[in-house]
Amino acid sequence: MRANWVEVRNFGRLQSYRAEFGTGGLVAFIGANGVGKSTLALAMKFALTGTINTEGNKDENICQLAPTTEPSWVKFCFTHGGATAEITRYLRPSRPAEMIISDGSPHREEITQDRRVTARVEELLGVDQRIIDDIVMADQGAIFGFLAQTAAKRAEAFAKIFGTDVAEKIWKSIGEHVASIRLWPHVNLDGIRDSLQTCRTQLAAVQQNLGDDSSAAVQQRLAALNERYRQATLREQTRARLVQVSEQRAPLQSQLATAQTTETEYRNNVELLETTIKRGEAGVTDAHVLLRSQS
Structure with a gap:
């Protein structure tokens, strides 16, 4: 899997941010403590699995600085096996997850609903959610946990x-x-x-x-x-x-x-x-x- 970009709106400590990852090499988030490195990684993981491994419920991951009228969501785009997938998951308002898969042809596959999107991600990557959590998108401090x-x-x-x-x-x-x-x-x-x-x-x-x-x-x-x-x-x-x-x-x-x-x-x-x-x-x-x- 190669990450293409991730965009967040009122997620964690980030109000509005988009990161482009280019087309090759390893991707690393480097910066001072508190700038949002872990937040971006968590957003990518949330997009793939629909789960957030933090205490409390998902709504507590909405940016505290955001007005209650503003939405909170995560978008993540990646390429795997010749197919490009774009996933959108919402924290506010409560809406079903969305996933669009394209392989360069005019035909596009569109999936909605959280469970169906998660199942399609596992099918596309060829691994289950446990492997995504432990290896593909391991949390900070748990990168060697699978060992x-x-x-x-x-x-x-x-x-x-x-x-x-x-x-x-x-x-x-x-x-x-x-x-x-x-x-x-x-x-x-x-x-x-x-x-x-x-x-x-x-x-x-x-x-x-x-x-x-x-x-x-x-x-x-x-x-x-x-x-x-x-x-x-x-x-x-x-x-x-x-x-x-x-x-x-x-x-x-x-x-x-x-x-x-x-x-x-x-x-x-x-x-x-x-x-x-x-x-x-x-x-x-x-x-x-x-x-x-x-x-």
Whole structure:
């Protein structure tokens, strides 16, 4: 997901503000304490999920400086998977959320109502609200909170983000199939085939010399050998299928390893971004000190 812009009206400490994010690179909010960095991040999260993780109700996030006659809303535009979505959610007056999705064609998809908009966002991004809250739009101070989760929860979240959950399903399916295969001892198919041919030859000779009625015993033996041959053939086919399934496990293991590597790279990028933000805030503080000393 790439954020394009966010606009707020009487939301939090901001009365009217619009931020454009450009077309590439990382997006960072840098500024002194209290200027509204967290408010913008909260507005983007509110637009995506319709929830605000603060104490009290949503109305308490309306700017206290705004007259009661003025509206309060959030608009957020982002691009993901070739589609551009614009979401509007209202605090005042109480109105249903709105979402417009376009992919460059004349057709536009329009969705209304809070729950339908939230469901469409989850469908478009391919993740649920919990992942949006914990990873995609983590609150200030909780950016590394997902790392405290269990390994299974982290693996589940990253599988959904990077699209490897399908590989996990295939892996489990293969494991269940392998566990269900019954391995039979090796059998000598050539020996059974030779015995079968011998019986056929003997049966033909008996039928020729004594007639069909006297060949019942040979026919029974032939039927038994036919059944043995059928079962042996089935076992060999099962053995070959097991070998094929085992060969398919290697690329899936490679995909899972790639996903784990991606998780490490993501964690490093987040740490780099936090370091950059801290350096930026330190620079702002030094600039304030320098301005005070010059005045």
